[in-house]
Amino acid sequence: MSPDHDLVLDIRDLRKVFRVRRGGAVHPVHAVNGISLDVRRGETLGIVGESGCGKSTLARVLLGLSGADGGSVGYEGQDLLRRSRRELTAVRTRIRMVFQDPYASLNPRRSVGDSVAEAGDLHRIFKSRRERAEKIAEALERVGLGADFARNYPHELSGGQRQRVGIARAILPEPDVVIADEPVSALDVSIQAQVLNLLAELKQRLGLTLMFISHDLGVVAKISDRVAVLYMGEVVEIGPARELFVAPRHPYTELLISAIPRPDPSMRITGAVEVSEPPSRLRRQAGCPFRDRCxxxxxxxxxxxxxLRSVAPGRRVSCHHA
Ligand SMILES: Nc1ncnc2c1ncn2[C@@H]1O[C@H](COP(=O)(O)OP(=O)(O)OP(=O)(O)O)[C@@H](O)[C@H]1O
Ligand code: SF4
Ligand SMILES: [Mg+2]
Structure with missing residues (x-):
């Protein structure tokens, strides 16, 4: 097979198991349970699923913040999971993360400029103080804040501004891939659209590949080119965002669509499955993981x-009756 230059991340059978103690026994939680995904250059790949389905664990493993228990992550012809600590450190400027909570992810005692420059300082990418100041200014301007914000402290900013700082931090080292984990979930609804637009615009302007994680399929479908739906650590459906949104093939995707809040109740999708609670991640059963709710x-x-099997071009679904 010839190398696929359009492929940025080649995720194969990725696994992460946590051991949790409950009632004196240790239970395995298969947080990421054999995920395979091809992330293509320049696309926005949405990752969606309910709380606990493994979205953040997937992101953390891809960034090397958490070790994997199996599988591989191809990046630039190498397996990220088998790189040395030193090689991984270098990758940290190429694959960057935007976190959910802009309050928690910014150090309150550091100026905005110092926070934005953090990765650059750590990886010694600035050749001079002047270049450092220029890069900070450039990153802050790109996120619509302006260079003067460098002297501010996080408590002086609104939630939306703080998340812009979080994005400036991610893009300063001119990364290849940005993984945004629920980047707008902590923000006021009125601010969410602005931050989503900013991410979409930066992706275009900087030629980024974006992985956009959210529990809200409505938000994900808006910004993504393709969407992968996660259920209990597995991809259950993947396809072009629009197709998946208007014609879901997996019953769980239908459930997620019916759970999207709609201002007008007459717009609610009828005949969709009941919105039921996700099962405990401690229990594992034979057969389809979704069968209790299906x-x-x-x-x-x-x-x-x-x-997971192909049902149409670019469309894969893991369901016997899709
Ligand atoms: N450090 C940990 N130790 C033990 N279990 C963990 C740990 N981190 C995550 N888990 C478990 O792994 C599963 C997946 O968690 P994860 O945080 O990846 O889900 P998520 O999809 O990001 O959820 P949310 O939408 O709430 O952020 C959950 O059952 C969670 O309880
Ligand atoms: S395989 Fe069966 S239980 Fe699982 S989603 Fe499809 S129809 Fe439902
Ligand atoms: Mg999460």
């Missing part, structure tokens, strides 16, 4: 776990 479940679903 209105289409049959005997086959109880016995055999479905595999």
């Amino acid at each position: 209105p289409r479940a049959t005997g086959l679903c109880a016995d055999t776990a479905p595999e």
Whole structure:
């Protein structure tokens, strides 16, 4: 097979297991349970699923913030999971993260400029103090704040401004890939659209590849080219954002769509599955992981776990009855 230059991250059968103690016993939680994804250059790949489905764990493993228990992550012809600590440190300027909580992710005692420059300082990418100041100014201007914000402190900023600082921090080292984990979930609804637009615009202008993580399929579908739906640590459906949103093939994707709040109740999708609680991640069962909540479940679903299979060009679904 010839190398695919359009592929930025080649994620194969990625696994992460946590051991949690409950009632005197140790239970494995398969937070990321064999995820395979191809992330293409210049795209926005949305990752969506309910709380606990493994979105943040996936992001943390991709960034090397958390070790993996199996699989591989191809990046520039090498496996990120098998790189030395030193090589990984270098990768940290190429693959950057935007976190959910701009309050928690900024050090209150550091000026905005110092926070934005952090990765540059750590990886010694500035040749002079002057270049450092220029890069900070440039990053702050790119996120619509302006160079003067460098002297401010986080408590002097609004939530939206703080998240812009978080984005400036991510883009300063001119990364290849930005992974944004619920970047607008902590913000006022009125600010969310501005920050989403900023991310979309920066992606275009800087030629970034964006992985956009959210529990809200409505938000994800708006910004993404393709969307991967995660359920209990597995990809259950993946496809072009619009197709997946207007014609979901997996019952869980239908559930996520029916859970999107709509201002007008007459717009609510009828005939969609009931919105039920996700099961405990401590329990594992045979067959399809979604079968307890699935209105289409049959005997086959109880016995055999479905595999992710192609149902249309660019469209894969893990369901016996899709
Ligand atoms: N450090 C940890 N130790 C033990 N279990 C963990 C740890 N981190 C995550 N988990 C478990 O792994 C599973 C996936 O968690 P994760 O945070 O990746 O989900 P998520 O999709 O990001 O959820 P949310 O939408 O709430 O952010 C959950 O069951 C969670 O409890
Ligand atoms: S395999 Fe069966 S239980 Fe699982 S989602 Fe499809 S129909 Fe539902
Ligand atoms: Mg999370």
